[in-house]
Amino acid sequence: MPKTLLAWSSGKDSAWTLHVLRSQGVEVSALLTTLNEAAGRVAMHGVRRALLEAQGEAAGVPVWQIPLPWPCTNDDYESRMAEACRRAVSEGFDTIAFGDLFLRDVREYRERQLAGSGLRPVFPLWEIPTAALAREMISGGLAARLSCIDSKALEARFAGREFDLSLLADLPPSADPCGENGEFHTFAYAGPMFRAPIPVETGEIREIGGFVYADLVCPESSR
Numbered sequence: 001m002p003k004t005l006l007a008w009s010s011g012k013d014s015a016w017t018l019h020v021l022r023s024q025g026v027e028v029s030a031l032l033t034t035l036n037e038a039a040g041r042v043a044m045h046g047v048r049r050a051l052l053e054a055q056g057e058a059a060g061v062p063v064w065q066i067p068l069p070w071p072c073t074n075d076d077y078e079s080r081m082a083e084a085c086r087r088a089v090s091e092g093f094d095t096i097a098f099g100d101l102f103l104r105d106v107r108e109y110r111e112r113q114l115a116g117s118g119l120r121p122v123f124p125l126w127e128i129p130t131a132a133l134a135r136e137m138i139s140g141g142l143a144a145r146l147s148c149i150d151s152k153a154l155e156a157r158f159a160g161r162e163f164d165l166s167l168l169a170d171l172p173p174s175a176d177p178c179g180e181n182g183e184f185h186t187f188a189y190a191g192p193m194f195r196a197p198i199p200v201e202t203g204e205i206r207e208i209g210g211f212v213y214a215d216l217v218c219p220e221s222s223r
Contacts, residue, residue: 160214
């Protein structure tokens with residue numbers, strides 16, 4: 001059976017990909033996540049390391065944390081990802097899964113970077129209509145909160161909101177229901193991919209460089 005690594009952003013798409021793979025009988029043996037090493041947070045999503053680690057524990061899958069410098073050049077990113085891929089191959093992995101939905105250039109970039117690496121990329125959610133997919137996630141029990149929004153696409157009030165039917169109804173027509181064009185990023189804290197929900201509260205809301213971040217924290221800790 002293929003040994004599968006899953007690119008894990010901490011958000012709903014990667015979490016749902018884990019659920020879909022398991023429903024197909026695929027065992028995911030590790031989660032691969034990039035972090036801003038200066039901030040100790042998941043790249044782009046702004047999620048604290050402690051919450052990422054709680055996800056790995058709740059999913060029952062080890063998390064491989066790949067630190068990225070800040071600022072991070074494309075060469076920095078590609079070098080550290082290539083190193084992680086070499087590690088994966090050396091440990092017997094032959095497949096890496098991504099939660100990409102429809103951005104062709106992103107998929108082609110991943111396929112190009114992985115060519116000859118020994119890892120076969122798979123895209124379990126590819127081209128599922130996002131309006132239907134968003135509702136399938138919600139009806140399937142996935143719970144997530146918006147951790148970051150692009151202020152050019154959404155108003156700041158969306159930061160920290162639940163990813164639910166009410167949110168979908170409130171999104172402007174220009175926004176993809178799954179945020180696939182970068183309108184928003186999420187933190188998944190409950191669902192069929194987890195053994196138990198991860199307690200989370202919304203803390204400070206901050207705008208940084210055109211993005212609005214909701215600082216999500218564990219209730220018992222401000223780590």
